[in-house]
Amino acid sequence: MAARAELEQFVRDALGAGHARDDIRRTMLVAGWRERDADRALAAFADVPFVPPVPRPRPFVSARDAAVYGLGFFALCVVVVNFVSLMFEVIESLVAGDPLGGRQLAWQVAAIVVFAPIFGVIDWRADRDSPVRKVLAYAALFFAALVVLFTLVSVIALVLMGGLSGEVALKALVVAGTAGGILLYYRRDLRADREI
Known part of the structure; x- marks a missing residue:
């Protein structure tokens, strides 16, 4: 610094x-x-013909931004965890030939129904230049990249040991696909920062 x-x-x-x-x-x-x-x-300085040089306004971190974007990040985590868990139950139901249902399914759907709109509204109204939002977007990118990498490691290890079943492969695809979706969603933040 x-x-x-x-x-x-x-x-x-x-x-x-x-x-x-x-x-x-x-x-x-x-x-x-x-x-x-x-x-x-x-x-950091405005391109204007004036001496002394005029500094540009700097973004600042407010408690409001921390609360709002923190809630948005939490909502994203809740949606992702419940979506993946829901998809796991669907896969297990298809493999076992059992009908889908139960209390767990109701909680997962309810969590997605409540938290997905919260994330959507917060992200839709987000100030893309907010330092708090950028930090949380990069945190999401970081964790999503780790999930993709560790899923790949797990799949390769299971293939080498001969223990990769169709069910496990589908679950790995759900996990990697969800994490990949997060990476694609936040790629615009990466692109915007590279232009600075």
Whole structure:
């Protein structure tokens, strides 16, 4: 963090001295700074002809954002866990030839019916630049990637041991597919951050 502040101070001083943005960027790159760091430091100041340089407003973390996006993240977790569990019951019912039903099914459907709209509304109204939302979106990406990787490890291990049944393969597909859906859903956040 100190290095970032130091780089922004350099940009502030260089802009204040009248240097062109392209020259400042080139100088930072020659000095060994990454393009992303140089671009972020320059982006911290408005591109307006005024001295001293005008800093851009910085996003801040509010307690409201933490509560709202925390609830959205929790709702996503509840929906995903109950959806996967519901799909497992459907698979087990198909394999065993038993009719689908029971109390557990009712709780899973009820949880999805209640929490899916909560997640949908929060995410639909979300400020994509909120630092809290970004952190939680990256947390979702991180956990989804881990789930996909560990599912792949499990399937490969079961294949090598000769213990991969059709039921287990279908369950692995549900888990990996759900995690993959989360990865695809949040890919726009990755793309937006790479452009900064």
